[in-house]
Amino acid sequence: MKRVSLTQYLVEEQRQHQTINAELRLLIEVVARACKRISYSVSKGALGEVLGSADTENIQGEVQKKLDVISNEILLEANEWGGHLAAMASEEMETIRQIPSRYPKGEFLLLFDPLDGSSNIDVNVSIGTIFSVLKAPEGMDSPTEQDFLQPGTSQVAAGYAVYGPQTMLVLTTGNGVHCFTLDREQGSWVLTQSDMQIPPATKEFAINMSNQRHWHSPVQRYVDELLAGSTGPRGKDFNMRWIASMVADVHRILTRGGVFMYPADRRDPSQPGKLRLMYEANPMAMIVEQAGGAATDGKGRILDIPPTKLHQRVPVFLGSKEEVEVVTGYHAG
Numbered sequence: 001m002k003r004v005s006l007t008q009y010l011v012e013e014q015r016q017h018q019t020i021n022a023e024l025r026l027l028i029e030v031v032a033r034a035c036k037r038i039s040y041s042v043s044k045g046a047l048g049e050v051l052g053s054a055d056t057e058n059i060q061g062e063v064q065k066k067l068d069v070i071s072n073e074i075l076l077e078a079n080e081w082g083g084h085l086a087a088m089a090s091e092e093m094e095t096i097r098q099i100p101s102r103y104p105k106g107e108f109l110l111l112f113d114p115l116d117g118s119s120n121i122d123v124n125v126s127i128g129t130i131f132s133v134l135k136a137p138e139g140m141d142s143p144t145e146q147d148f149l150q151p152g153t154s155q156v157a158a159g160y161a162v163y164g165p166q167t168m169l170v171l172t173t174g175n176g177v178h179c180f181t182l183d184r185e186q187g188s189w190v191l192t193q194s195d196m197q198i199p200p201a202t203k204e205f206a207i208n209m210s211n212q213r214h215w216h217s218p219v220q221r222y223v224d225e226l227l228a229g230s231t232g233p234r235g236k237d238f239n240m241r242w243i244a245s246m247v248a249d250v251h252r253i254l255t256r257g258g259v260f261m262y263p264a265d266r267r268d269p270s271q272p273g274k275l276r277l278m279y280e281a282n283p284m285a286m287i288v289e290q291a292g293g294a295a296t297d298g299k300g301r302i303l304d305i306p307p308t309k310l311h312q313r314v315p316v317f318l319g320s321k322e323e324v325e326v327v328t329g330y331h332a333g
């Protein structure tokens with residue numbers, strides 16, 4: 001098998017397809033390198049004394065794990081000096097992070113969830129990093145939070161790393177979705193799947209069923225029909241999977257299809273759903289659409305949502321097109 005490294009892939013994207021420029025190429029390489037470091041930290045577990053709580057809370061009021069804090073620091077430190085960024089934002093930080101004045105600034109904005117699936121860290125279940133890249137407004141030297149509030153359609157790149165039995169990086173720059181596997185001996189990312197495609201039909205769904213009593217009626221109806229199986233209105237049996245790490249659930253869907261849901265529910269109308277638009281839903285929606293799937297908030301395309309807040313939450317329905325269309329249709333009806 002001819003091995004294509006991430007570096008080779010990116011150089012070709014820049015030269016032949018001109019989908020990225022040199023600065024974006026550097027940005028992606030730096031993020032990938034940071035993910036490699038996070039992967040090594042994650043895999044050390046108790047031996048690296050990285051498990052457990054950091055005894056701090058993030059802006060969402062969630063207790064941070066040590067690895068949440070470590071991963072955030074790794075991404076900040078890796079990205080601040082390269083000259084490719086105008087500013088950064090993270091799930092773990094209340095407001096945006098400017099590039100220190102001693103370093104040059106670049107044209108891009110980087111957003112990330114440094115370690116998604118925090119509840120799975122200490123139990124050795126797959127977790128991951130999610131990132132989204134936007135362009136800073138022209139000539140903007142010190143971006144504000146407002147400058148980050150661009151719809152998902154403005155993303156120039158998005159990706160995630162999943163730290164599972166294998167460490168993988170899944171990337172799109174708007175020219176399909178490609179998967180790289182970390183070769184730990186060589187320390188390099190190797191292209192292992194080009195042009196990932198989500199099958200349009202599926203018999204598998206993912207939702208946290210323990211919230212069922214709180215759901216709104218369109219989601220109740222949709223999931224009831226899936227559970228009714230071959231003798232119900234859908235006429236086929238469905239299987240359920242819930243890893244509670246969005247990266248791992250989305251990765252399964254990219255690999256073999258499925259529909260992932262984190263709906264809004266009746267509990268707290270001020271928090272529509274759990275997942276955050278800017279660094280969870282938008283990058284995953286771009287990846288899923290680039291792989292031929294669909295991603296909505298129940299009403300419309302996630303990528304079209306005009307953001308109002310950096311840490312805004314949205315309902316998420318994504319994956320195999322036919323199922324996303326059914327559940328979205330139930331919201332309209």
Ligand code: AHM
Pocket residue numbers: 062091113115116117118119208244245246247262274275
């Ligand atoms: P996190 O960013 O605090 O880890 O929360 C996001 C995670 C997603 O990865 C996952 O899909 C969801 O929360 C799981 O939620 P639940 O705890 O309801 O199963």
Ligand code: MG
Pocket residue numbers: 091113115116117280
């Ligand atoms: Mg998260």
